[in-house]
Amino acid sequence: MNTNPPTAHTVKSFDEDLRQLRLLIGEMGGLAKDQVDRSVAAIVARDADAAQAVVQSDPRIDRIEAEVEQLAIATIARRAPLADDLREVIAALKISAVIERIGDYAKNNAKRVNSIAQDSPIRPMVIVPEMARIVSQMVDDALDAYARRDPELARDVWKRDNSVDEYYNSLFRALLTFMMENPHHITPSTHMLFIAKNLERIGDHATNIAEVVYYSATGEHLTDRQKADETVYTVSEDVEGEQER
């Protein structure tokens, strides 16, 4: 990653710090992905104990984020890295902040298990595990792309976000219809809406990681096209496309 010819000693020390940063991020990311999977499993099974275990595991992710920050600051202070290397350290900080948020969304979903645990099943919920499977795979692949510095895998993750948005939009519509059928469906369906929204945001965050990885590897932004679209006021996935109905 070092494009300038520094002394072997400097490179080795910095590389060792960076390797350690990447290890921490790998560990943190693995935990967050695990939290996503376990929270969805708890929701599907309506298992309050499993949900509680997810909530209780969240501080571990927060602790690793604090370690990443400390190590990043120590690395910069000790090694005074040049521009490209410095960018790598900053990227590690950004990615760890994103992973922390993924963990938060998984925790928030787990906390909703009690609110959806009632006798009558929420029919549209069948879409949730499939949506969660795609999102969890995106998180996994974004972390892989980071570990392997693989811009093609990062771009692939980035593209998959559209299908998450489609799942979310159909779930949103299905849940609204389900709520209209019977007032008793309203409370649990509202929690399912937030669960689905959180999954959609986890997908967005996997996409954010992919963007950082792609930019680090290529110097180009994956987001330019998206950003341009956002300046136009149109029906947009992130408001559930409800205006289309």
Place this chain on the structure above:
Amino acid sequence: MNTNPPTAHTVKSFDEDLRQLRLLIGEMGGLAKDQVDRSVAAIVARDADAAQAVVQSDPRIDRIEAEVEQLAIATIARRAPLADDLREVIAALKISAVIERIGDYAKNNAKRVNSIAQDSPIRPMVIVPEMARIVSQMVDDALDAYARRDPELARDVWKRDNSVDEYYNSLFRALLTFMMENPHHITPSTHMLFIAKNLERIGDHATNIAEVVYYSATGEHLTDRQKADETVYTVSEDVEGEQER
């Protein structure tokens, strides 16, 4: 902010960079607070044009965030700041990322204006402007605390988050009741739920800024007590306290 005795020249150069970073963050924060206010005004007035203007202003915030990142990296590379100063630069990066998210939530809220624009008023909506006023003031004061390095103001912002959560919880309950009265209320009320949730998250983000400011100024964490609570699985505001009903 420099506790070690460096040369006057080094201090002056670094201080100038830091001053520039803080100016950018002040500008960015002012814009984000403005977006929050304008999005809520558009929602209350159901003014699609005003909402569109909010959506179109969002990329300005993103551009300043990119400037902050570039300047932060340049500052570290040029000045090789010592530990305390380095922490200040990293804090600036973190705060700019949080402000960007506040802008995103305001934009997302603005996009929902069309979805709530229908003839029948959403009665529980009267709570929204009041909740928004508190949240907007929190953002303003968190930025002030940052500009003035004022830990007491930061702690004050942090405390106010509880009242935002209370507003959110009452709005959540009121909206559910409103939905149960009439199926036609369900779609617009769902969007109002997301709007309220976004406001609540903006309050969380103002709290995050306050935490960073407090830690920078005192070396102590405002969050220790909160963090300890989170490890216990209880009814919690961020799942709307629905289990209590």
